Amino acid sequence: MRTTTRQRRRTARTTTVAAALLATLPALPAAAPASASTAFGKASVWLTNPSTGTYLSKQAPVTWKTGSASSGPSTITVDTTRKYQQMTGFGASFTDSSAWLVGTKLTAKQRNALMRDLFSRSDGIGLSFLRQPMGATDFTVKGNYSYDDMPAGESDPTLANFSIDHDRSYTIPLLKQARKLNPQLTLMATPWSPPGWMKTGDTMNGGQIKPAAYQHLADYFAKFLKAYQAAGVPVRYVTPQNEPLHDTSAYPSTSLTAGQAKTFINDYLAPTLRKQHLSTGILGYDHNWDVTSYPESLYTDAASAKNVAGTAWHCYAGEVSAQSVVHNDYPNKPAFQSECSGGSWEGTDAGATFAGTMDNIVNGPRNWAKSIIRWNIALDGSGGPTNNGCQGCRPVVTVSQNADGTYSYKPTADYWGLAQASKFVQPGARRVASNSFGKGDLEDVAFTNPDGSTALIAYNSSTTERAFTVRWGDRTFTYTLAAGAAATFTWTGTQHGSTDPAAIGSVDVPFRNADGSQALISYDGGLLAQQPQVRVGDQWLGYTLPTGASLTPPTGEAALPRDGWQATASASSSDAPPSNAIDGDAATRWSLGHGMQPGDWFQLDLGSQQTFDQVVLDSTASSGDFVRQYEVYTSGDGTTWGKPIATGPGRTVTRIQLPTTTARYVRVVNKASSGSWWSMHDVSVLAPDGQATSSASATNGVQRKSAALPDGTRLTAVYNSGPSTATFDVPWGSTTFSYRLPVGAAAIFITRPA
Incomplete structure (x- = not known):
């Protein structure tokens, strides 16, 4: 048993924080292109400051100065010559609850005004992306529904009863109105559950899809897409399942492992969409940042890579940098942020709620997201109607009943945060290079629009006023x-004028695909913690290991015998002691007994001094319960530990390569927080067996490039643009390892002083 990755939503129901903001949406001025609204040599300024009640207020323009003035310590440098992902848009979701409130509780005049304020580029904030549920979620008005519900015990394999009539009353009209207001609007669709008859347990709440129902579900997707297209609402992307690693009996949800997803997509969904002449793209994962192996596993073979158009991320567990990690591992596969709800867990004052939204707006795109999608567009004053789901979730606007029985709407922090981007960053804009000072300081992200204008979004997440300079080539202004x-x-x-690369702080490494397109890797010092590193002599040697890749030592490995071993831990669940991790039984496990916190540790006493070079932590049977960030220490006496000899991120099977080490004690320390319990079903320690491994190489299509970070860290990037898996040698101290790299994947090797 463990806590769910959505635990951050499970807070007591509170009155939405929108009441602390403005009473009504203002009449927003037109979002004219910068070329039409600002004189050459000046930059327009639009400000939101919750502490003074200032929301998207146009300020006096600032004037660029030209010259060679030096940059100060708080200088944001923008380099529009360095371009990254193309933006699809910013938006939210018309859940059933949202659509019901906007579509049935507001007057026609109010509804038209709200829709204009949300979606119009000329008169509103220009939202351009909607993620639409396929059926019921944890936010529906009258409980569960799908598009093919059947009485308990009955099924409909021919989908004869399929109908989207539920959505025709208030959801589809709003989607059509949004498309009319913003013709550049993109829609994606996601099921929280298939119809119950397709699942184990015959219910939408929890369970798995019956393998015999995979084709029925693929046909269900095709019928939905065609029906929505016929209704005037084309869908550009789908995901097979919302939060496939979250299975609950409380509301619609479905467990779908990465292997099951691969089977469903490759053998059923993708072929069915092609057969039905549907060009809708499939995003293969729609869940949190803390499990990168799931989406990457869908990229590891040619069939999956062809059928999956990218990854959809949620923000409820892990760190946003995971998007950059996966991008650099598989640089041809784009990232989307498909859900990130604000809520009472962020606090209740206007500043705290705005901070959560701006963190998403700034750092999502900085880590390769093509979209930023919040959650509910509208909820009532109590954060509902809910369907046994999130308590305390915050919408983009509230639609609340007044004392006289009428309804009115109010904006929340999500509205104003989205506005700072969606009003000025057009669909098709490209993110461009800029430096950012990180959380608790000045944070920013910059874009170049299709019309040639540039937009820089800056947010002061510190607790004090900050003066800063913006530098763009040979021009500057202060603010x-x-x-x-x-x-x-x-x-x-x-x-x-040129830009000093050190001012940006990152390096870009471009590669070429076989079709002539570019595969671009971008790397900065913040990614060091996201890759395994080993202390070899007087240097740290770091390497990335995309899912599907492998790093093999020059000799084979043999597991040390476990006779005389003892295992201990900083804490344990009463029914899952540390000894379970070394008993050789995959059905038993050690489990921490609480959500992971920095400092949690698991320790082995090998009984005597042993020589080894690898530790393997296997959490396969407890999906998602792997250590999030580890450090490895060794000791001869169990008292003196010294400095760590290895560090890096965990995964379902965490295979930790070490320098050849002789010690009696091994301790693995967790360095990151997670709501999941740390669990391990098996722990092995391996030693070289002296038997040479194959050193055959296949390097057709392998490209290599080197670069250096401003702090002197050296990196070499290797990209496989060839038609098959590549293998090549990697220097490893005084020896050489063999690296296996899948098609379309990249590996990054770094060295830095220890």
């Missing part, structure tokens, strides 16, 4: 942001 305030700067023109 001051209050604590908790955000500003969007827009301007036109072409960048003049």
Whole structure:
């Protein structure tokens, strides 16, 4: 038993924080292109400062200065010559609850005004992406529903009863109105559950899809897409399952492992969509940042890579940098952020709620997200109606009943945070390079729009007012942001003058695909913690290991015998002691007994001094319960531990390569937080067996490039653009390892002083 990755939503129901914001949505000024609204040589400024009740207020423009003035310590450097992902849009979801409130509780005049404020680029904030549930979620008005419900015990394999009539009353009309207001609107669709008759347990709440129902479900997707298309609502992307690693009996959900997803997509869904002449893209994973192996496993073979168009991420567990990790591992596969709800867990004052939204708006795109999608567009004053789901979730607007029985709507922090981006960053914009000072300081992200204008979004997440300089080529301006305030700067023109790469702090490594397209890797010092590193002599040697790749020592490995071993831990569940991890029984496990916190540890006493070079932590049978970030220490006496000899991120099977080490005690320390319990079903320690491994190489299509970070860290990136898996040698101290790299994957090797 463990806590769910959605535990951050499970807070007591509170009155939505929207009441602390403005009473009504203002009449927003037109979002004219910078070229039409700002004189050359100036930049427009749009400010939100919750502490003063200032929301998306146009300020006096700032004037660029030209010259060689030096940059100060708080300088945001923008380099529009370095371009990254193309943006699809910003938005939220018309859940059943949201659509019901907007579509049935507001007057026609109110509804039209709200839809204009949400979706119009000329008169509103220009939302351009909607993620639509396929059936019931944890936010529905009248309980569960699908598009093919059957009485208990009955099924409909021919889908003769399929119908989207439920959505025709208030959901589809709103989607059509949104498309009319913003013709560039993109829609994706996701089921929380198939019809219950397709699942084990005959219910939408929890369980798995019956293997015999995979084709029925693929046909269900095709019928949905065609029906929505016929209704005037084309869908550009689908995901097979919302939060496939979250299975609950409380509301619609479905367990779908990575292996099951691969089978469903490759053998059923993708072929069915092709057969039905549907071009809708499939995003293969729609869940949290803390399990990167799931989406990557869908990229490891040619069939999956062809059928999966990218990954959809949620923000409820893990770190946003996971998006960059997966991008650099498989640089041809884009990232989308498909759900990130604000809520009472962020706090209740206007500044705290705005901070959560701006963190998403700034750092999602900085880590390769093509979209930022919040959750409910509208909820009532109590955060509902809910379907036994999230308590305390915050919508983009609240639709609440007044004392006289009428309804009115109010914006929340999500509205204003989205506005700082969606009003100024057009679909098709490209993120461009800029430095950011990180959480608790000045944070920013920059874009170049299709019309040639540039938008810079800056947010002061510190607790004090911050003065800063913006540098763009040979031009600068200065500005001051209050604590908790955000500003969007827009301007036109072409960048003049060069940019010092050290001012940005990252390096870009471009590669070429066989079709001539570019595969771009970008790396900065913040990613060091996201890759395994080993202390070899006086250096740290770091390497990435995409799912499907392997790093093999020059000789084979043999597991040390476990006779005389003892295992201990910082804490344990009463029914899962540490000894379970070394008993050789995959059905038993050691489990921490609480959500992971920095400092949790698991320790082995090998009984005597042993020589080894690898530790393997296997959490396969407890999906998601692997250590999030580890350090490995060794000791001869169990008292003196010294410095760590290895560090890195965990995964379902965490295979930790070490320098050849002689010690009696091994301790693995967790360095990151997670709501999941740390569990291990098997722990092995391996030693070289002296038998040489194959050193055959296949390097057709392998490209190599080297670069250096401003701090002197050296990196070599290797990309496999060939038609088959590549193998090549990797220096490892005084020896050589063999690296296996799948098609379309990249590996990054770094060295830095220990």
